[in-house]
Amino acid sequence: MRPLLLVLLALLLLAPLFLPPFYITLLNFVAFGSLVALGLYLLTGMAGMTSFGQAAFMGLAAYATALLTTKMGLSPWLTLPIGLLFAGVGALVLGGLTVRLKGHYLPLSTIAWQMALFIVLGSWTALTGGHTGLPDLPAVSIMGFSFRTEDSFYYLSWAFALLAAWGAANLTGSRVGRALRALRGDAVAAASFGVHPPSLKLQVFLLAALLAGLAGWLYAHFLRFVNPSPFGLEASIKYLIMAVVGGIGSIPGVFLGASLITGLEEWLKDILPKVFGRTGNYEVIAYGLVLVVILILAPRGLWPFLERYLPHPTPRRPQGMGLPARQVQGLEVPKGEVILEVERLSKAFGGLLAVCDLSFQLRRGEVLGLIGPNGAGKSTCFNLITGVHAPTKGQVRFKGQAISGLAPFTVHEKGIGRTFQHPHLFPEMTVLENAALGTYARTRAGMLSCLLGTNRREEAAALSEAYRALERVGLAELAHHKAGGLALGQQRLLEIARALASSPEVLLLDEPAAGLRAAEKLELARLIRRLAAEGITVLLVDHDMDLVMGLVDRVVVMHYGEKLAEGTPREVQKNPKVIEAYLGQEVA
Numbered sequence: 001m002r003p004l005l006l007v008l009l010a011l012l013l014l015a016p017l018f019l020p021p022f023y024i025t026l027l028n029f030v031a032f033g034s035l036v037a038l039g040l041y042l043l044t045g046m047a048g049m050t051s052f053g054q055a056a057f058m059g060l061a062a063y064a065t066a067l068l069t070t071k072m073g074l075s076p077w078l079t080l081p082i083g084l085l086f087a088g089v090g091a092l093v094l095g096g097l098t099v100r101l102k103g104h105y106l107p108l109s110t111i112a113w114q115m116a117l118f119i120v121l122g123s124w125t126a127l128t129g130g131h132t133g134l135p136d137l138p139a140v141s142i143m144g145f146s147f148r149t150e151d152s153f154y155y156l157s158w159a160f161a162l163l164a165a166w167g168a169a170n171l172t173g174s175r176v177g178r179a180l181r182a183l184r185g186d187a188v189a190a191a192s193f194g195v196h197p198p199s200l201k202l203q204v205f206l207l208a209a210l211l212a213g214l215a216g217w218l219y220a221h222f223l224r225f226v227n228p229s230p231f232g233l234e235a236s237i238k239y240l241i242m243a244v245v246g247g248i249g250s251i252p253g254v255f256l257g258a259s260l261i262t263g264l265e266e267w268l269k270d271i272l273p274k275v276f277g278r279t280g281n282y283e284v285i286a287y288g289l290v291l292v293v294i295l296i297l298a299p300r301g302l303w304p305f306l307e308r309y310l311p312h313p314t315p316r317r318p319q320g321m322g323l324p325a326r327q328v329q330g331l332e333v334p335k336g337e338v339i340l341e342v343e344r345l346s347k348a349f350g351g352l353l354a355v356c357d358l359s360f361q362l363r364r365g366e367v368l369g370l371i372g373p374n375g376a377g378k379s380t381c382f383n384l385i386t387g388v389h390a391p392t393k394g395q396v397r398f399k400g401q402a403i404s405g406l407a408p409f410t411v412h413e414k415g416i417g418r419t420f421q422h423p424h425l426f427p428e429m430t431v432l433e434n435a436a437l438g439t440y441a442r443t444r445a446g447m448l449s450c451l452l453g454t455n456r457r458e459e460a461a462a463l464s465e466a467y468r469a470l471e472r473v474g475l476a477e478l479a480h481h482k483a484g485g486l487a488l489g490q491q492r493l494l495e496i497a498r499a500l501a502s503s504p505e506v507l508l509l510d511e512p513a514a515g516l517r518a519a520e521k522l523e524l525a526r527l528i529r530r531l532a533a534e535g536i537t538v539l540l541v542d543h544d545m546d547l548v549m550g551l552v553d554r555v556v557v558m559h560y561g562e563k564l565a566e567g568t569p570r571e572v573q574k575n576p577k578v579i580e581a582y583l584g585q586e587v588a
């Protein structure tokens, strides 16, 4: 892979020496398209948010620099940050209003925004020159050297495009990159290990808009003329198609898609009028056809299809000491003292009381079983403790502090880790990356630090911490495999490893033994005992009574949302109400 990259970079560097000016102009447009499509790689490929409005962000920066350089005589280097500021403010306003919305609201609102901006650019003639546009933008220059020719501008465009690709690659392999990919898969799970979905979504929306803004600034000073047409909805769709055709989940795919669609556009502009016998925007029809054909032949885009035939570097075992011990928040609770308290908790879903006036305490270092028939309210109780649901009535206290009603990422940060009844993993990520998600709340690097790669030391520590968690559950050998290929039992162990990587004080395990073989259950029981011996407090929900009764210190039995009984396994197993409602034949 590395030699191939070096050859491509050398060709890129030498291209103006052997390619005619027409192709160098095209390569400039490839660089602009790649910048916008890189934003879409981050926004759509990683975080799963679709935007049809990227050309509008490009237009904001392009018009800002056009107006400020031509009408006020400012230097293009000064109007670059100002143009980005315009694009950024646009993204913050639009994103601030829409990123919290689910479903199709974001794509729809980006279409509306795109169309509105296009109309403003075309109709506010006094300011923007309408569809005639604004001519005579100054050339960009550095210390007397002016980037006037397509050859010199080519180096400027590609310097920015490669810098952006380097930043995007840094981000992809970082804590923020993993969190973004987790957001696309499952925002509830992402929040359960400390990700704040709306804030992260807004940040990536802003970043994608800034990349589009940068492309707009370059575009304006390359052509030295702006008019609305390159910033319309059609252009936004074209950038999305570039990213999708190349492979929206990969950086090389973005460059491949941008090259392909830019080349195709030029070729089609020549060929289609001859075919149809008159001029018109027929390229759009051709884009659609190309997209359909490529997605049928290579559904994830061209790059993932080609990548299979390229050599892959052997992944290395993470080295290093792991993360520093977690700072315990609030009180240090001594062994045997109450760490988590559920007090008169109720949760109604419409007319159904899933949890009703439930109270119990969890003491530090113990393993408490929460059992009951299907539908008794156990998972709802987990969701109330971890902040997925707010209680209708009652309280949850962690170390004496009320936590009910707090968001899941806040609850997690306090030291509560969880697994899910149906594993919430990210199949496209490796086992190690999935486990490393657990370190999210223990690491600090922000978006900028991840982009610049200044987080390498923390990142190495997070990966070695995740690897250690995998060793604890016996999955280290599969660290570099895709999580999508794991058996159900291994998926459950991986969820435990992810929770352990967060170094929780309390661990909530929701049916960890479901789907496990007998030997795997014994291994799980040993693991849970080890964790309790290390001081982790465990709340365990499971239907395997042999596992639960042989493992836990105490049991709480739920039935129709209420607490039916509480005591040691022996007491509970003898309780006639419990035998009648749940244990039945098993114990009788």
Ligand SMILES: Nc1ncnc2c1ncn2[C@@H]1O[C@H](COP(=O)(O)OP(=O)(O)OP(=O)(O)O)[C@@H](O)[C@H]1O
Binding pocket: 349, 352, 354, 372, 373, 374, 375, 376, 377, 378, 379, 380, 381, 421
């Ligand atoms: N988000 C929700 N919306 C509406 N009803 C819900 C929701 N979550 C749970 N319920 C209902 O609440 C009741 C308790 O469900 P819950 O999943 O908590 O039970 P459980 O004890 O975990 O069951 P199981 O052992 O089958 O997992 C069920 O009747 C369920 O249908």
